[in-house]
Every structure is written in structure tokens, then in C-alpha cells.
Amino acid sequence: MKPICQRISRTLEIFVFCAVAVLLTCAPSSAHFSEGTKVRTILVAEDGGDLVAIVRVPAPLVFSDLVGRAQVDQVSLSSPFLRLESTGTGVRYRIDMEAVARDRPGFEDRLLDALVFSQAGLDLTASLTGFTVHARRPQQVLDSLDAAQAAVRGDSTSLDPVFGAAVVDYAVRIESPDPAGDIEIRSGYAPLLPGPGVAIENHLVDARTQPPLSSTAPGQLETPVVLDGSRLSTFLHFIYQGMLHILEGLDHVLLVIALALGVGATRKLIYLVTAFTIGHSVTLIATFLGATPAWPWFIPAVEAAIAASVLYAAVAAMVRKSGSVLIFAGIGLLHGLGFSFVLGDILGRDTPDLVPALLAFNVGIEVGQLLILAVTLSVVFCLEKLATPALRPARLGTLAAIAILSSWWVAERLGGVVSAV
Structure with missing residues (x-):
């Protein structure tokens, strides 16, 4: 039995060493807030018995098929509605507003084909009723049909907006046999390849119910999303989003692992996890109530502090000083601010149905946190029973990897703070 345990111990030591190397070379510093996040808002409502949709979309998604083709073929982007200009640092595209005015039907067709609406597996016929081109994303929130229609009725910019910053508001009327029924939405164009640091999110507002229901969906809607008007499914959606965020946020995952390895399955673990939960719940809610400063260095500083908290938890666990409540x-x-940056970047403070979304997102975070604790403690338990000599090197190796990686994050994110000051 002893030789077997020794072999397992040696194997785990090699595994941990390799894991450290992989983490150091492959794991990026993933912040919760990115200036490159692009949000498309889609509001669906009934108007006079008809189904209507108002869309606020970053301009590149209206040309995603052309952009994607240019990226794959490594050629210049070509469209009669875009013009290329030289700058001091290179070249960029602008939307040619004169070309849009000359061929308004052609531009309307491109908007109309950007999204496909369907019910019961059948695509629905839609017609464009208006559009507005903005130089940048408007501050006006699309939280109701009246607000959305007012945004579309606004005047387009008179200047040629920069393609990457421009936003288009447009409205479509959809021929539907059941305006109140489930509706499926998908992209009508092939996807583009987002650049480094750019994420695409969708804010979906179902205004067929009162108050309206909000949900989110990542990506370019290559996979259809369904609006069914159900508050239960919306609540479950945000629980899933909360779980997904903590499980995909490597710094959050490593903090919880370090905490579990430092305290173990003890009563103190319950106290510390409860304190952590209360803390992030407070800032997650407070941020949406406007209790965060607008200083440009604030978000990078929070991200650096989150990385430092992971480093603290790892070092404290290594020296058996788990910390206080x-x-x-x-x-x-700190971590609650990080959670709020992600949700706030998509929804915003003025989104309809905000309170249930916040509650469900927070519940999802807790479920994800409990899953991480359960997996970590289960691995520790199995090692204690099956390979006791391997437990100590596996534990210390894991904590060392977390400490080294979080140290790298601290240094990297402090650079972001300096550049923002």
C-alpha cells in the first residue's frame, strides 16, 4: 500500500508542477470590465396588436458577414456604405452618411436582414419602419416601447461616424399570428471575429409583459434565443448567469479554492463564506443604486485589489492563517464590485425588472460558490482516504500556483491603474 501511495504522491507533485507552468503561460488576467464590451439591445413589444422589435446595435454587427469575410480572406472591408480613411496611426473605416442617404433602401435591407425572428420553427416576415445612426451609443435607455420608438425617431448624425464606435437604432414590424407567443431571435449574418479584449453581449427586453422582462445572451446570436414572457424562466436565466460568471471568473474560483484549502470542512469555513457572501451582496446591490465613483482609475484599482485578495487567501492558507470574518x-x-461590473455593463441601472435580476444573479453566484467548495473538499477527502502522503504536496502545490498566478495578476492590473490615472 505504501509504494502505491508514494507513486500517487509523486504523480501529483509532477501534475501540480505542470499545472503551475500552464497557469503561468496560458492564464490571462481576466478583468470583469472591458472597454471593448459591445452590447446589442433588442426590445420586443406589442403595438396595436402587431409585434414590433426595436434594436440598438453596434454598427459592426450590421456588417458582420462582410467583416468576417474580410477577416478570413485577409482583405480590406468592402461596402458601399463604408469609406476608408488614413489617420496618424493607421487606417480606419467610417459610415458614409451620404451613401446611406443615396441608397436608403439598400441600407434598410442590411438592417432588416441582420436579425431573423421566428415562431414555431417558421421565419416571420418583417418590415423596417425607421432607423437612426448615432456617432456613439446614446445615453437614452431602451426600457419601454415609448422610449425605444422615440430613440428611432431621432435625427441621425450629420457627420460620418467612426465605424467601430457607431450605433444604429432601428425598428421593425413583424407579421406574427401570435404576437404574445414565444418568439425566437437569431442572427441573419455570419459572425465576425471580435478583436482582443472585445466581448459581444445582448440585452433582451420583453416589453409584452408589464413590467418588462430583461435577460441577456452572449455572442452574436448564432444560437437562437427565445423570449417566452415567463418570469420564472427569466429568474432561472439570471441564476445561470451568476453561476456562469463565478465559474468562468478564474480569480473568484481560485479565491474559493484557497479558502477551502486553508480552513477545510470546519465551522469556520461557514463563517468565512457567509462573510464573503454578505460582502459581495452589499456591493453588487449598492453599485446598481449608483454608489460607485466615476473615477477612471477606480475599476482598474478594484481589479488589482481583487487579484491581491486572491494572493492573500493563498498565502494565508499556506501558513495556516485563514483570516478573520x-x-x-x-x-x-471587492469581489461584489467585480460581479457588478459584468452585470452592469450589460444591463445598466435603469433596466426594467432589475431587482429580480439582481437577486437571481446573486443566488447563482452562491450556487457556483458552493459547487467550487464541494468539488475542492471532495478532492481533499478522497486524498485523505486513498493517498494521504499525496495530500500535503498537492495542497501546497495548488496554493503555490494560486499565489504565483495572482501575483502576476496584481502586477499586470496595477499597470492598468497607472495608465488610467
Whole structure:
């Protein structure tokens, strides 16, 4: 039995060493907020018995098929509605507003074909009723049919907007046999390849119910999304989004792992996890109530502090000093800001149905947190029972990897703070 345990121990040591190397070379510093996040808003409502949709879309998604083809073929982007200009640092595209005015039907067709609406597996016929081109994303929120229609009735910019910053508001009327029924939405164009640091999100507003229902969907809607008017499915959607965020956020995952390895399955773990939960719940809610400063360095500083909290948890676990309830409540405050940056970037403070979305997102975070704890403690339990000599090197190796990686994040994110000051 002893030789078997020794072999397992040696194998785990090699595995941990390799894991450290992989983490150091492959794991990026993934911040929760990116200036490259592009949000498309789609509001669906009934108007006079007809089904209507108002869309606010970043201009590149209206030309995603052309952009994607140019990226694959490595050629210049070509469209009669775009013009190329030289700048001091290179070249960029602008929307040619004169070309849009000359061929308005052609531009309307491109908008109309950007999204496909369907019910019961059948694509629905739609007609464009208006559009407006903005130089940048408007501050006006599309939280109701009246607000959305007012945005579309506004005047387009008179100057040629920069293609990457321009936003288009447009409205379509959809021929539907059941305006109140489930509706499926998907992209009508092939996807483009987002550049480094660019993420695409969709904010979906179902205004056929009162108050309207909000949900989100990542990507370019190559996979259809369904609006069914169900508050239960919307609540479950945000639980899933909360789970997804903490499981995809490597810094959050590593913090919880370090906490579990430092305290183990003890009563103190319950106290510390509860403190962390209360802390991040407070800042997640407070941020949506406007209790965060607008300083340009604030978000990078929070991201650096989150990385430092992971480093603290790893080092504290290595020296068997797990920290106090107050410390982990403070860490929770930091991570709650990180959670809020992601949700706020998509929904915003003025989104309809905000309170249930916040509650469900927070529940999802807790479910994801419990899953991480359960997996970590289960691995520790199995090692204790099956390969006790391997437990210590596996534990210390994992904590060392977390400490090294989080140190790298701290340095990297502090660079972002300096550049923002």
C-alpha cells in the first residue's frame, strides 16, 4: 500500500508542477470590465396588436458577414456604405452618411436582414419602419416601447461616424399570428471575429409583459434565443448567469479554492463564506443604486485589489492563517464590485425588472460558490482516504500556483491603474 501511495504522491507533485507552468503561460488576467464590451439591445413589444422589435446595435454587427469575410480572406472591408480613411496611426473605416442617404433602401435591407425572428420553427416576415445612426451609443435607455420608438425617431448624425464606435437604432414590424407567443431571435449574418479584449453581449427586453422582462445572451446570436414572457424562466436565466460568471471568473474560483484549502470542512469555513457572501451582496446591490465613483482609475484599482485578495487567501492558507470574518467580508466587498461590473455593463441601472435580476444573479453566484467548495473538499477527502502522503504536496502545490498566478495578476492590473490615472 505504501509504494502505491508514494507513486500517487509523486504523480501529483509532477501534475501540480505542470499545472503551475500552464497557469503561468496560458492564464490571462481576466478583468470583469472591458472597454471593448459591445452590447446589442433588442426590445420586443406589442403595438396595436402587431409585434414590433426595436434594436440598438453596434454598427459592426450590421456588417458582420462582410467583416468576417474580410477577416478570413485577409482583405480590406468592402461596402458601399463604408469609406476608408488614413489617420496618424493607421487606417480606419467610417459610415458614409451620404451613401446611406443615396441608397436608403439598400441600407434598410442590411438592417432588416441582420436579425431573423421566428415562431414555431417558421421565419416571420418583417418590415423596417425607421432607423437612426448615432456617432456613439446614446445615453437614452431602451426600457419601454415609448422610449425605444422615440430613440428611432431621432435625427441621425450629420457627420460620418467612426465605424467601430457607431450605433444604429432601428425598428421593425413583424407579421406574427401570435404576437404574445414565444418568439425566437437569431442572427441573419455570419459572425465576425471580435478583436482582443472585445466581448459581444445582448440585452433582451420583453416589453409584452408589464413590467418588462430583461435577460441577456452572449455572442452574436448564432444560437437562437427565445423570449417566452415567463418570469420564472427569466429568474432561472439570471441564476445561470451568476453561476456562469463565478465559474468562468478564474480569480473568484481560485479565491474559493484557497479558502477551502486553508480552513477545510470546519465551522469556520461557514463563517468565512457567509462573510464573503454578505460582502459581495452589499456591493453588487449598492453599485446598481449608483454608489460607485466615476473615477477612471477606480475599476482598474478594484481589479488589482481583487487579484491581491486572491494572493492573500493563498498565502494565508499556506501558513495556516485563514483570516478573520471581517477580512473576508472586506474581500467580499471587492469581489461584489467585480460581479457588478459584468452585470452592469450589460444591463445598466435603469433596466426594467432589475431587482429580480439582481437577486437571481446573486443566488447563482452562491450556487457556483458552493459547487467550487464541494468539488475542492471532495478532492481533499478522497486524498485523505486513498493517498494521504499525496495530500500535503498537492495542497501546497495548488496554493503555490494560486499565489504565483495572482501575483502576476496584481502586477499586470496595477499597470492598468497607472495608465488610467
